[in-house]
Amino acid sequence: MASRERRSDAVANRDRIVEAARVELSESNGAAADLKLHRVAKAVGVGQGTLYRHFPTREHLLAEVYRYELTQLVDAVAPLLAEHPPLRALTRWMERLVEYARVKRGVMAAIEASAWRDLYSDQHHRLDEALETVLQSGKAAGEVRDDVDAADVILLLGALSRIPEAEWEVRAHTVVKVIVDGLRPRPERS
Template identity: 75%
Template sequence: MSDKEVRPLSPREPRSDAVANRRRIVEAARAELSSANGATDDLRLHRVAKAAGIGQGTLYRHFPTREHLLAEVYRQELTELVDAVGPLLAEHPPLRALECWLDHLLAYARVKRGVMAAIEASTWEDLYSAQHHRLDDALDELLARGRAAGEVREGIDATDVVLLLGALSRIPGPEWDTRAPTVVAMVVEGLRATPARGPG
């Protein structure tokens, strides 16, 4: 290439402070949603900006609307849930790893409820359809490891478990903290392999 030829511009990397600001905004919004049991009516962007230690102008540069912010919160929550599978399986026997993962899923479900309530149905459908297979894949991996270890019943797949966990969506917000763990405990017991009975 001669000195007179123009080199193509490389994509501009985000500034490190911009990346940090975006991360703080998402974390602050997740904390707000969690403390409000997913009630997005109480999610105020000025409070999120204050909690993140940034100005509202900076928040709007990253997320022009509350819907944009909530969609990113949902994606982050799902990513952390999916990424937890490997470490949990490395640390625990399969059924215990699944139980711990379902505890993590409660935090995800709380955020999901808030996002579903706050964004338009068509937008939610697009967001969910693009992401939900990741949840199914993570759950199938946990179930497969449990079956291989003889800890999880045969004949159960991710769709079965997701249908059971659909009960979480019907728990009223004020009762979430007491009823949601009970639902998960019942699901785990239902997944547990029954020891083979001996003769007699």
């Protein structure tokens, strides 16, 4: 029984560490280099040994924060589609994507290139599938053009990586609005 309790405590500690790191990253505008592991441990109320037992390096913790953010983004699709018309759901989902992109950019800067490729290659299909789900729903409702797919939108979203941090708040949301406007069906011309 004590072993089971320890395991559930360990899982809870791990989850709390990831959440605290996510909050720290959010407060530092995704600047992973500014993530202080001792502050994360203190915020959670665990010792540094506990933090390092779960995440031996900053990169391990950042990779888990990235996975968490991606999971939250992917899991948001169904509830958004249930609550909103497809184009509105897509817009709200892409607004969440802006925060994900900010964290991703900070994580990318802090994780070695080879480790980032491995992490991203294991996960990127989930993002593509989530986006495709929202796009297909929009197409079925006549709210999204038939001639675009997730790959097209992902290419356009690449513009987020070029936005200077100082301009992020204004420009990232504008980029999303422009992309969503471009996804609307065009009136047929005679």
